[in-house]
Amino acid sequence: MRTRLTVLAVLAICAPVEAQSPSRIVNVEARRTTSLNGKWRAIVDPYENGYYDFRLQPAKDGYFLDAKPKDKSDLLEYDFDTSGQLDVPGDWNTQRKSLFFYEGTVWYRQKFDYRSNPTTRLFLYFGAANYEAMVYLNGEKLGSHTGGFTPFAFEITGKTREKGNSVVVKVDNKRHREDVPTVNTDWWNYGGLTRGVSLVEVPETFVEDYFVQLKKGSTDTIAGWVKLNGPRPRQQVAIRIPEAGVSAPVATDANGYAALSVPAKLTLWSPENPKLYEVTIASDTDSVRERIGFRTIETKGTDILLNGKSVFLRGVSIHEEAPFRTGRAYSPEDARTLLGWAKEMGCNFVRLAHYPHNENMVREADRLGLMVWSETPVYWTILWENPETFANASNQLAESIARDKNRASIVLWSVANETPVGEARTAFLRKLAGQVRALDPTRLVTAALLHHNDGGAAEGTTDLLDDPLGADLDVLGCNEYLGWYDGLPDKADHIDFKTIYSKPLIMSEFGADALYGLHGDALTRWSEEYQENVYRHQVGMLSRIPFLRGTSPWVLMDFRSPRRTLPDIQDFFNRKGLVSVRGDKKKAFYVMREFYQAEQKQYQ
């Protein structure tokens, strides 16, 4: 820390500036961007010495100033220029051995030059930072963001200089009871700037956001809205889809907003034909393009209808874990590998658990024709009665819908995973479900629930799905581990699933751990044979559930979890993958593939 005198001097120069709330910029890849990815300087700061003074008050001269000693009397105990480096995007845990288990603050610093343009606006965009980020530009706080899996941006128009701008981000991944997710999960708490960072340049009045999807239940009307941001909110905006002969003008109001409803004759998006159209949203001052697919998704009784036709969702659950190298996945190659394995298994659907995955995943799913279940990290037992916890969950959900609402692949928004039945919890999740419908009336709402049984393995045992939250969902999700946490594999043979609802069910999890290459008999725990055995009994049971309309076994690939400590077997990996991190397929992979081949025939 500097001397007291210097603190006062710094205070005098930096008049307090109100920090901004983060902005939402969509479809960043279609914008003029300058990537800030690459090596960032990084200071590991477990005691948050760069943020608090010795009285534990926020320091005025913290590391965010990215300062150098001015003279011999100036003492600084940090220096970004000589500190180590971390790759961005990337979690810190897998980049340095010493950070493997680290949970706390790391300060990131990147420098950039920028020749400002008087007619454009500039945003500093983050794909995601886990968990809390405080962002500074040239010593000034821009704002902060909470939540590890959704994008955010700060406007920096007029705040840059031509040379040597300094972006400093304090990223803190400490877990807290009131957070979303809370302290207890079954995945690695990868910290850092886990997704890309860029400068995004847009015109003064720009197309800030738009929702362009088929109207619910209609295959020939596009409904949605556009929103401009800037000093000229009232404009003519055209929605153009040249390939479909669509060119629809709308007039935005004083808030820059216009609703749209446009007739269109379109080839519908489906797993068999993942048709995407080039859509342009053009105002007088801005134009943005995106490839968008159009399809409908509804339920009717216990059926899920895609484009009006009953479908079975042949899926698999996926964590955002990087194939081959492990760590947080972020790249288009990671997405292609993971989704490629899902396709090889015969999937037309993936459950992206347990938080919003990076945008490459959903864009690749659009291209490959995979329907997507997107989830918000309301996982296990969060603080249902805490209003801040609700605001946080609600904000993360809204940010994820804002980013992905034009992805045809996304058919389901999931509001929770394995939450305990209780009044406060159901009220919390009911509000989230309502929020999803208000933000996006075109998709289905789900949650991964739990069933309960009488614990016996006797003939005729019923597993009942009667969670009161079911009333608020369009599709029931259910996780069960018959044969792994719950009895031996053949227990599934005696179970009949029932529900009090007349709704479709997706068995959103089932599975067992197996270390790839470990062999034994069909009852040897951790062997591929045991896992295969579980899957054989599972598919038998699943085939007997009349209202089952989808499955997403747990899980596509092994993933890191601090809960999994068994030496030589787990070594901090959850081994329920159907594929190892090196891409080896375990025996159970082929059981699922066979099951999906049969399902596919039945639904053709």
Ligand code: GCB
């Ligand atoms: C579950 C959770 C999932 C875990 C899995 C397991 O029920 O939803 O996050 O990883 O079980 O392996 O125990």
